[in-house]
Amino acid sequence: MNPPRATVIRAVIGSPRFSQALTEAMLISAVAGSVLRALLGWPGYLAVVVGLVALGLASLTAQPERIEWRGTLPISLIGLFSVMAVSTLWSAYPGATVQGVAYALCFGVMGVYIALVRDAIQLVRSVGNVLRGVLTVGIALEILSGALLDAPITFLGIAGNLAAGGPIQGIAGTRNALAFVAALAIITFWIEYRTRSVSSGVATYGLALACLSLLFARSPVSWFVLAAVLIAGLILVVVRRQPARARRRTLAALLITAVVGIAIGWAFRGRLVGIADAAIDVQSRTSVWAQIQDLVEPRVLEGFGWVGPWRPELFPFAAVRDAFGERPPSALNAYVDTVLQLGVIGAVVLGGVLALAVVRAWLVASQRKSTVYVWPALVLVLLITTSVTESYLLFELGLLLLVLSVMAASRNRSWRQLLAPRDG
DSSP, X not given: OOOOHXXXXXXXXXXXXXXXXXXXXXXXXXXXXXXXXXXXXHHHHHHHHHHHHHHHHHHHHHOGGXXXXXXXXXXXXXXXXXXXXXXXXXXXXXXXXXXXXXXXXXXXXXXXXXXXXXXXXXXXXXXXXXXXHHHHHHHHHHHIIIIISOSOBGGGTBOOOGGGTOOOOTTSSSHHHHHHHHHHHHHHXXXXXHXXXXXXXXXXXXXXXXXXXXXXXXXXXXXXXXXXXXXXXXXXXXXXXXXXXXXXXXXXXXXXXXXXXXXXXXXXXXXXXXXXXXXXXXXXXXXXXXXXXXXXXXXXXXXXXXXXXXXXXXXXGGGOOOTTSOOOSSOSSHHHHHHHHHHHHHHHHHHHHHHHHHHHHHHHHHHOSSGGGHHHHHHHHHXXXXXXXXXXXXXXXXXXXXXXXXXXXXXXXXXXXXXXXXXX
């Protein structure tokens, strides 16, 4: 006798293979959002996102015995999404805020789903598979546009500058977004190599592809971000090799050193900008931040209300221009963007989320033997440093990565695990 159809469907959507496929589909929707919107339009893209969320919820329902919720959903993260939702009460554009909160929750749910159904090594493998595919397709299209056809692929935003040495965008949308994805790929491929999750040939190919993408993106600020990630990686290598008793003292000393280093960097920021040839880029950003400071002053405590990616038809977003008269796609700084939309209240909550996640992730990375536990710590460093010059942290891929990293850190260091009942 054949089993009921509902039982068969439940077995399929609750299977590890389905979870792996759905995880990679969710990651693709976040990494390649710009190209999907170019192909499907916003309505089609939103249908894909909502469909993936629905499948994720169904998959979780189908495998309750495999899912461990206890201590994995951080209160700090719940607080951040709660502030987004509550901002509807004082929003200057309540309809857009409802839409923006729903959009943010979609990527938040995706991050929760992936964190619950994938363990640490499976997570890194899934991210690695998606990034290899996205970067390969991006470079292939750049070669087609810039070398073979010598013409832009306008509807995908590819300018065809590869033969001129860049900048290139791949399928990330902009050169800065491509640089962010390439930096994430370098972290992920290095972890894959260290954990022997893939063959040396695949690891070498991935790292070479990511480095080429980063080089040809020619994003001035990406080198500072990559330097911060590399320094963090070297610090973790040193700390992980030390005896357990010496780790806390070393971490404290390194924290003080990092604060001093940041202060020195700020003092000599003009020279650093000159070295990176980023003066025009910095001028564009600082002009945007100055305008936002003036606009948000009357509502600095609560902000204008959450909307997520900027809506250019709404005030105050319509009033902001950079130094060259162009309309920016965001505040070009996640922290400034948070103050604009959620005020100081939201910025404090976001700071708490990041601070708790970094402490937890670094403690786990320094104490656990496997290199795979280094991934959340380095991804958080990437997100935090990139957020100084871009708002990726608050939307789509950046928000999904934030949820993943925070939950990965919380799973191993949550205080609520102490309240769990013990067997026997």
